[in-house]
Amino acid sequence: MKALPAMSENSLDGVAARAPLRCDWTRAEVRAIYHQPLLELVFNAQQLHRKYHDPTQVQLCQLLSIKTGGCPEDCAYCPQSAHYPTGVEHQGLLAVDEVYRAARQARQDGASRFCMGAAWREVRDGKEFDTVLEMVEKVASLGLEVCCTLGMLSEDQAIRLARAGLTAYNHNLDTSPEFYSEIITTRLYDDRLRTIAAVRKAGITVCCGGIIGMGESDEDRIGLLHQLATLDPHPESVPINMLVRVAGTPLGDVEPADPLTLARTIATARLLMPVSMVRLSAGRRSLTREAAALCFLAGANSIFVGEKLLTTPNPERDADDRLFRDLGLRAIENGQTSS
Ligand code: SAM
Numbered sequence: 001m002k003a004l005p006a007m008s009e010n011s012l013d014g015v016a017a018r019a020p021l022r023c024d025w026t027r028a029e030v031r032a033i034y035h036q037p038l039l040e041l042v043f044n045a046q047q048l049h050r051k052y053h054d055p056t057q058v059q060l061c062q063l064l065s066i067k068t069g070g071c072p073e074d075c076a077y078c079p080q081s082a083h084y085p086t087g088v089e090h091q092g093l094l095a096v097d098e099v100y101r102a103a104r105q106a107r108q109d110g111a112s113r114f115c116m117g118a119a120w121r122e123v124r125d126g127k128e129f130d131t132v133l134e135m136v137e138k139v140a141s142l143g144l145e146v147c148c149t150l151g152m153l154s155e156d157q158a159i160r161l162a163r164a165g166l167t168a169y170n171h172n173l174d175t176s177p178e179f180y181s182e183i184i185t186t187r188l189y190d191d192r193l194r195t196i197a198a199v200r201k202a203g204i205t206v207c208c209g210g211i212i213g214m215g216e217s218d219e220d221r222i223g224l225l226h227q228l229a230t231l232d233p234h235p236e237s238v239p240i241n242m243l244v245r246v247a248g249t250p251l252g253d254v255e256p257a258d259p260l261t262l263a264r265t266i267a268t269a270r271l272l273m274p275v276s277m278v279r280l281s282a283g284r285r286s287l288t289r290e291a292a293a294l295c296f297l298a299g300a301n302s303i304f305v306g307e308k309l310l311t312t313p314n315p316e317r318d319a320d321d322r323l324f325r326d327l328g329l330r331a332i333e334n335g336q337t338s339s
Pocket residue numbers: 077078079080117118119120121149150151152170171172174210211241242243244245246282283310
């Protein structure tokens with residue numbers, strides 16, 4: 001059990017109405033939540049969501065690929081793996097100035113979090129890591145939350161990132177421990193857990209989630225959610241991606257996930273980890289406006305904006321602006337949290 005977070009000014013209910021955070025969920029409990037009738041589940045998730053977050057506010061995050069393609073890992077979903085002929089153009093590490101300019105533009109466009117991704121298996125000490133540390137410092141100086149996703153990290157590297165001003169480190173578990181080896185063979189689930197522990201130890205917040213629509217079962221989604229919700233403390237940020245199917249990858253023509261399954265997964269994440277930011281991440285281009293609305297109702301309170309994710313397309317900004325207007329949603333401003 002953990003201490004309750006500070007109550008927001010606009011909270012209608014008192015602290016007593018807030019459920020204490022739990023990191024000791026059993027898989028059976030997660031299963032029971034996940035399998036509730038969908039509308040019950042979404043209603044329950046929305047009720048809890050409102051106890052911790054302003055339901056009209058959604059955080060806008062901007063991604064930038066700072067090193068693209070040619071990754072030695074064999075993640076079956078990933079267009080950047082060197083194992084698959086996807087046609088993604090390789091790009092070496094960007095210059096600090098270019099990244100700084102992109103971050104400034106993102107802030108101007110309403111993003112409050114800037115995430116830099118590199119197609120690395122792991123971080124290596126040396127000139128390139130020093131450059132990334134400089135990027136982190138520069139982006140942090142803009143008052144943005146700064147997130148990086150660079151592959152595996154040592155404790156020492158995590159400490160250096162923390163000192164440079166990194167807010168969050170993204171490192172996804174992607175799926176259940178049982179299904180993992182069907183998707184990735186070049187690293188282990190435990191490798192992921194070790195990096196997450198190093199990030200946590202360095203005092204950086206954890207961004208950790210997964211992907212749906214890779215041919216996994218309900219039980220795999222339950223297994224992933226169980227892993228995430230038993231991290232102690234919970235990841236502050238939980239990205240739920242819907243697979244963007246990329247030709248050339250082994251998952252290029254897998255059966256797409258049902259958006260209702262996405263909403264179910266998000267609602268379950270919200271109920272298990274009520275304080276975390278739940279990010280409706282990759283895959284929004286294949287959602288209708290109505291499906292996206294259901295995901296917000298289920299407790300998603302963050303999206304990636306901009307024409308590109310890392311290498312794949314994302315909805316047009318105009319369409320996102322119209323969606324926000326029509327749903328009565330507002331972007332969380334810089335330096336503001338949602339609860
Ligand atoms: N190489 C680093 C790593 O794997 O941690 C960072 C970059 S990697 C592209 C970040 C995350 O993007 C992956 O963990 C995966 O969850 C997600 N991702 C990659 N390709 C995707 C796709 N085609 N559809 C949905 N999510 C994807």
